[in-house]
Amino acid sequence: MEVTLEISRFDPNKDATPHSQTFKVNVEETNTVLDALLLAWQQDPSLSFRRSCRSSICGSCACRINGTPRLACQTLIRKATEDGSRIVLEPLPHFTQLKDLVVNLEPFFESLKATVPWLIVQEGYEGHMDPEVVRKLEGPATCILCGICEAPMDVTGKNDAAAWVKTMRLALDSRDALGKHRMQLLRVPREVLKLFIMGLPDRCPKGIKIWEEVIA
Numbered sequence: 001m002e003v004t005l006e007i008s009r010f011d012p013n014k015d016a017t018p019h020s021q022t023f024k025v026n027v028e029e030t031n032t033v034l035d036a037l038l039l040a041w042q043q044d045p046s047l048s049f050r051r052s053c054r055s056s057i058c059g060s061c062a063c064r065i066n067g068t069p070r071l072a073c074q075t076l077i078r079k080a081t082e083d084g085s086r087i088v089l090e091p092l093p094h095f096t097q098l099k100d101l102v103v104n105l106e107p108f109f110e111s112l113k114a115t116v117p118w119l120i121v122q123e124g125y126e127g128h129m130d131p132e133v134v135r136k137l138e139g140p141a142t143c144i145l146c147g148i149c150e151a152p153m154d155v156t157g158k159n160d161a162a163a164w165v166k167t168m169r170l171a172l173d174s175r176d177a178l179g180k181h182r183m184q185l186l187r188v189p190r191e192v193l194k195l196f197i198m199g200l201p202d203r204c205p206k207g208i209k210i211w212e213e214v215i216a
Helices: 033-043 106-113 131-138 161-171 179-186 190-203
Strands: 002-009 019-026 062-065 068-071 086-090 097-099
Touching: 002 033, 019 033, 033 086, 106 161, 161 179, 161 190
Parallel strands: 002 086
Antiparallel strands: 002 019, 062 068, 062 086
């Protein structure tokens, strides 16, 4: 089947503002949007986008697909649009567009580092964990830092959403010396965090669920 890709193009060395370029590619319905992007790239090697694992693990190919932030390697052509004939590809919102679909992730990772995103093991910890606690940590531990959960948010405060996920995961970890004191690092109102937690499983490509008890 022939699919039309309408891709946001922007080269800071040539363009004052972003513009769209149309590509027509032949794909199977079972192909992914990333497969289609690679075919467009063969037509114009100046087209820039990130990709790596092609297995929904690295998060590199996150972009806006027909208005919804998704992973290009995870999104099938037939699910990208109702009739499968036209797909609009834009960079993730709330990130600075560097070139075409490539955005500046440096502030994103700086925000993450500001929340001390590593385990500080309690003094005297004996190495045992409650299986129930382990079960609650499994979901947030799969965060791939793709930035998709950040994209639909109008106000994020001083931290990015991925930093929220990492902080709440560590706050639930019984091994961590800081525990729920970590929540103070976020400086995000409880009501905002509660709404974020409620919507996260539907937005996150990994379907991550955070247990609300962390903000109780």
